[in-house]
Amino acid sequence: xxxxLLRFRELTRTIADLERTQWLLNWDRQVMMPPxxxxxxxxxxxxxxxAVHGRACSAELGELLERLEASPGAQDxxxxxxxxxxxxxxxxxxxxxxxxxxxxxxxxxxxQPAWEEARARDAFDHxxxxxxxxxxxxxxxxxxxxxxxxxxxxxxxxxxxxTRADLDxxxxxxxxxxxxxxxxIRDGGPQPDDQCLTRKMPVETQETFALAxxxxxxxxxxxxxLDRSAHPFTSGHVGDVRITGRFAExxxxxxxxxxxxxxxxxxxxxxxDPKRYRDPAGTYCSLxxxxxxxxxxxxxxxxxxxxxxxxxxxxKRAFPGIMDDVSQDCFVAALNRVEPTxxxxxxxxxxxxxxxxxxxxxxxxxxxGDLAPADLPTAWNEGMERLLGVTPRSHxxxxxxxxxxxxxxxxxxxxxxxxxxxxxxxxxxxxxxLPDLDDMLARGDLLPLRKWLGRKIHRHGxxxxxxxxxxxxxxxxxxxxxxxxxxxxKYLGQ
Amino acid sequence: xxxxLLRFRELTRTIADLERTQWLLNWDRQVMMPPxxxxxxxxxxxxxxxAVHGRACSAELGELLERLEASPGAQDxxxxxxxxxxxxxxxxxxxxxxxxxxxxxxxxxxxQPAWEEARARDAFDHxxxxxxxxxxxxxxxxxxxxxxxxxxxxxxxxxxxxTRADLDxxxxxxxxxxxxxxxxIRDGGPQPDDQCLTRKMPVETQETFALAxxxxxxxxxxxxxLDRSAHPFTSGHVGDVRITGRFAExxxxxxxxxxxxxxxxxxxxxxxDPKRYRDPAGTYCSLxxxxxxxxxxxxxxxxxxxxxxxxxxxxKRAFPGIMDDVSQDCFVAALNRVEPTxxxxxxxxxxxxxxxxxxxxxxxxxxxGDLAPADLPTAWNEGMERLLGVTPRSHxxxxxxxxxxxxxxxxxxxxxxxxxxxxxxxxxxxxxxLPDLDDMLARGDLLPLRKWLGRKIHRHGxxxxxxxxxxxxxxxxxxxxxxxxxxxxKYLGQ
Numbered sequence: 001x002x003x004x005l006l007r008f009r010e011l012t013r014t015i016a017d018l019e020r021t022q023w024l025l026n027w028d029r030q031v032m033m034p035p036x037x038x039x040x041x042x043x044x045x046x047x048x049x050x051a052v053h054g055r056a057c058s059a060e061l062g063e064l065l066e067r068l069e070a071s072p073g074a075q076d077x078x079x080x081x082x083x084x085x086x087x088x089x090x091x092x093x094x095x096x097x098x099x100x101x102x103x104x105x106x107x108x109x110x111x112q113p114a115w116e117e118a119r120a121r122d123a124f125d126h127x128x129x130x131x132x133x134x135x136x137x138x139x140x141x142x143x144x145x146x147x148x149x150x151x152x153x154x155x156x157x158x159x160x161x162x163t164r165a166d167l168d169x170x171x172x173x174x175x176x177x178x179x180x181x182x183x184x185i186r187d188g189g190p191q192p193d194d195q196c197l198t199r200k201m202p203v204e205t206q207e208t209f210a211l212a213x214x215x216x217x218x219x220x221x222x223x224x225x226l227d228r229s230a231h232p233f234t235s236g237h238v239g240d241v242r243i244t245g246r247f248a249e250x251x252x253x254x255x256x257x258x259x260x261x262x263x264x265x266x267x268x269x270x271x272x273d274p275k276r277y278r279d280p281a282g283t284y285c286s287l288x289x290x291x292x293x294x295x296x297x298x299x300x301x302x303x304x305x306x307x308x309x310x311x312x313x314x315x316k317r318a319f320p321g322i323m324d325d326v327s328q329d330c331f332v333a334a335l336n337r338v339e340p341t342x343x344x345x346x347x348x349x350x351x352x353x354x355x356x357x358x359x360x361x362x363x364x365x366x367x368x369g370d371l372a373p374a375d376l377p378t379a380w381n382e383g384m385e386r387l388l389g390v391t392p393r394s395h396x397x398x399x400x401x402x403x404x405x406x407x408x409x410x411x412x413x414x415x416x417x418x419x420x421x422x423x424x425x426x427x428x429x430x431x432x433x434l435p436d437l438d439d440m441l442a443r444g445d446l447l448p449l450r451k452w453l454g455r456k457i458h459r460h461g462x463x464x465x466x467x468x469x470x471x472x473x474x475x476x477x478x479x480x481x482x483x484x485x486x487x488x489x490k491y492l493g494q
Numbered sequence: 495x496x497x498x499l500l501r502f503r504e505l506t507r508t509i510a511d512l513e514r515t516q517w518l519l520n521w522d523r524q525v526m527m528p529p530x531x532x533x534x535x536x537x538x539x540x541x542x543x544x545a546v547h548g549r550a551c552s553a554e555l556g557e558l559l560e561r562l563e564a565s566p567g568a569q570d571x572x573x574x575x576x577x578x579x580x581x582x583x584x585x586x587x588x589x590x591x592x593x594x595x596x597x598x599x600x601x602x603x604x605x606q607p608a609w610e611e612a613r614a615r616d617a618f619d620h621x622x623x624x625x626x627x628x629x630x631x632x633x634x635x636x637x638x639x640x641x642x643x644x645x646x647x648x649x650x651x652x653x654x655x656x657t658r659a660d661l662d663x664x665x666x667x668x669x670x671x672x673x674x675x676x677x678x679i680r681d682g683g684p685q686p687d688d689q690c691l692t693r694k695m696p697v698e699t700q701e702t703f704a705l706a707x708x709x710x711x712x713x714x715x716x717x718x719x720l721d722r723s724a725h726p727f728t729s730g731h732v733g734d735v736r737i738t739g740r741f742a743e744x745x746x747x748x749x750x751x752x753x754x755x756x757x758x759x760x761x762x763x764x765x766x767d768p769k770r771y772r773d774p775a776g777t778y779c780s781l782x783x784x785x786x787x788x789x790x791x792x793x794x795x796x797x798x799x800x801x802x803x804x805x806x807x808x809x810k811r812a813f814p815g816i817m818d819d820v821s822q823d824c825f826v827a828a829l830n831r832v833e834p835t836x837x838x839x840x841x842x843x844x845x846x847x848x849x850x851x852x853x854x855x856x857x858x859x860x861x862x863g864d865l866a867p868a869d870l871p872t873a874w875n876e877g878m879e880r881l882l883g884v885t886p887r888s889h890x891x892x893x894x895x896x897x898x899x900x901x902x903x904x905x906x907x908x909x910x911x912x913x914x915x916x917x918x919x920x921x922x923x924x925x926x927x928l929p930d931l932d933d934m935l936a937r938g939d940l941l942p943l944r945k946w947l948g949r950k951i952h953r954h955g956x957x958x959x960x961x962x963x964x965x966x967x968x969x970x971x972x973x974x975x976x977x978x979x980x981x982x983x984k985y986l987g988q
């Protein structure tokens with residue numbers, strides 16, 4: 001390896017270490033930190049953000065990039081991908097002043113506890129000044145990044161190479177097909193009873209059961225943890241991957257499916273190539289690809305009858321006397337009940353993406369200045385009524401339900417929909433390779449699926465950008481068809 | 495404020511943020527991190543150490559120091575102290591190459607889990623190669639720092655301004671007086687029975703009781719946490735101060751007193767001036783002063799009869815039926831039993847400093863190369879026999895009992911003794927100001943003591959170095975007399 005390449009490795013790995021440190025500080029903030037620590041933590045995060053940024057656009061890194069790009073001869077696939085990722089990042093980072101990076105980090109770190117309190121008290125006004133600051137500083141970042149469209153500038157962080165021009169038709173098509181699909185499903189008669197999912201079950205047992213499922217899926221607890229937080233999430237990579245859940249006595253499905261969802265993310269993070277995890281292309285491919293992993297496990301697998309052939313008897317034993325009368329058909333039907341509701345993370349597969357359509361439009365309007373933050377609740381409630389026919393009775397079940405905007409994550413929501421689409425598309429490829437998948441699930445043998453995902457997705461990290469990875473794994477570019485066909489087959493029997 | 499001073503503040507506060515981040519990563523490593531995370535955490539810590547070091551000896555900081563030192567006119571006490579601390583640190587940091595700093599951090603981060611495993615398996619050989627690396631890299635750091643004596647070079651980090659020449663006579667005097675004192679106590683007849691401290695008590699209740707005591711002492715749980723770890727410690731400051739304990743069913747005193755000890759540290763960290771906590775002189779004064787806070791609460795207060803006038807009835811209620819027959823006299827006598835034992839952190843007040851004498855001599859020999867790491871167990875056991883008349887039966891209760899050397903903390907142990915001496919000296923000053931302290935303790939009113947410590951010690955941070963702070967708080971320079979007189983009065987009734 002040349003001296004330049006060695007120094008390039010050293011610099012980029014240092015950046016990775018600092019970013020992993022940011023992840024940990026954020027995890028700790030949400031899971032462990034005492035309330036009075038918020039102010040100092042926001043300063044620490046701002047300092048780290050500035051330190052990462054300073055390195056990511058340092059003159060030395062710029063010179064190394066030019067030298068290494070000029071002599072690509074001896075580079076292998078991984079090195080080329082590392083250069084590509086570093087170049088993209090460098091070109092972006094040099095455009096954003098360090099002070100703006102630190103301001104963004106600090107404002108977002110303070111907005112999150114404010115959001116938590118506002119949500120707990122159902123007090124939008126308490127969050128509003130923070131939201132205004134977040135939108136303002138995010139717009140400043142987008143303007144600094146430049147380009148034709150401020151939303152595209154932000155999206156590039158979450159879904160590299162994807163633009164509004166790609167997203168708009170996908171989401172328009174989903175709205176066009178999902179609204180009538182929802183109407184047809186509802187016209188088809190009453191939805192299944194889900195009373196069996198609201199019986200009181202001790203949260204400790206729920207957590208133990210969920211953790212055992214995560215272990216069966218392949219989550220390695222010597223390299224991970226499960227904790228609780230207000231908003232479930234996954235953090236860390238390779239040897240230290242942490243998921244969080246939230247549990248309530250009368251919300252069995254909410255608790256279990258949050259853990260299954262986060263475990264889908266966690267398997268990706270634990271499955272990254274351990275030889276390349278500190279390198280620029282050694283991380284996950286994109287947020288859409290990440291979400292495909294969680295949604296595939298959560299919806300395609302854990303809402304299937306075969307999965308519960310194995311797990312329902314175990315669930316009954318874990319909660320003796322509580323679920324004895326529940327048949328597998330009833331249980332699976334309850335898990336797949338379609339009903340427009342207020343909360344995105346609890347939405348069924350049919351309505352979920354309509355929640356995203358709403359957020360996607362609102363965050364664009366906020367960013368473009370077409371919608372004032374103070375008018376968010378009104379816009380939210382009108383959108384819910386139009387898309388789903390329901391109106392939130394509180395901010396908590398309305399515009400305060402998600403942490404994303406408080407965390408400065410604007411441009412992030414559409415990646416959830418991309419994940420849903422990709423999960424359905426991956427499932428077709430999986431069934432080609434594992435035609436007896438249902439038999440495996442019914443035996444509780446989840447390993448072949450995990451291995452398939454590891455081989456086709458996890459191991460590659462960011463060697464290829466998402467479009468190439470999707471083409472390679474599924475043989476086709478991303479489209480809405482597999483997902484819509486999956487829903488139509490499942491809910492209309494077509 | 496001048497531009498130079500503003501920039502100086504900004505730079506030094508950035509360093510503080512990165513150091514607090516190191517604290518958190520270390521806390522997490524010992525309390526939360528899954529085992530497979532050790533390797534990547536060691537890299538993150540190495541990167542942070544290098545980032546701190548790079549800033550602490552940056553050319554820009556050096557120039558700012560020179561400019562600000564050249565125009566001291568308008569500076570207040572805090573600014574002068576910030577300059578003094580930054581200068582000392584800068585002059586040290588420029589001597590140590592960044593690579594050596596990163597190596598030191600990485601080697602120590604890896605040595606700690608190895609020590610934990612070696613201790614659990616009682617396998618010194620498993621730790622030996624790590625110890626060799628730690629000693630080697632620490633010696634390299636000491637040599638880079640230069641000066642007359644490598645031990646002095648390290649000590650300066652923990653007890654600024656203190657040298658071997660100060661320590662040697664203190665520790666020699668302690669050995670000279672403590673060995674015969676121990677003999678006289680033992681000649682005085684059998685030690686009190688401590689059977690009441692080995693009764694089985696549920697660890698959850700122990701933890702709850704200990705946490706309530708910590709709250710009574712003034713530990714603010716909205717700005718702190720209590721967790722468990724192999725080796726109890728305190729981390730964090732101001733709005734986020736974390737203590738850890740360890741509990742065993744049949745070791746009530748071990749569990750309670752570890753929490754009281756750490757709470758003594760935690761009150762110091764929570765009591766720092768919230769306006770200056772990111773500034774160079776806004777942190778604690780020295781480790782010796784820190785230890786005086788923990789030892790004062792642990793020994794002078796929580797082993798006193800008055801303290802248990804209040805707490806013993808509460809303890810009996812917390813553990814119904816277990817302690818009913820235990821009188822206050824018997825309980826307090828058991829807590830003050832003097833007996834040479836193997837484990838430093840469980841040693842009584844008389845023998846404790848002999849444990850430090852042993853470690854102080856051994857770590858000097860290791861550093862000077864007079865003792866090979868492989869010969870540590872032999873030297874340890876011989877020293878224990880000579881000083882305390884007992885010989886460890888295992889490495890676990892011998893040279894593997896403390897984390898310090900695994901953590902690269904060489905020059906740290908003597909600060910424990912300094913803390914013991916200072917605690918006794920502070921106690922004389924406290925009794926001058928609060929002559930009815932015993933009445934307060936008997937009522938459970940711990941607030942006046944906490945306030946005294948806050949006013950005399952905590953608030954000042956590092957405005958003054960330890961000798962000046964001690965003179966200011968007690969009216970005298972540090973000496974062994976108050977401590978030895980306290981022991982003689984307590985154990986010989988003189």
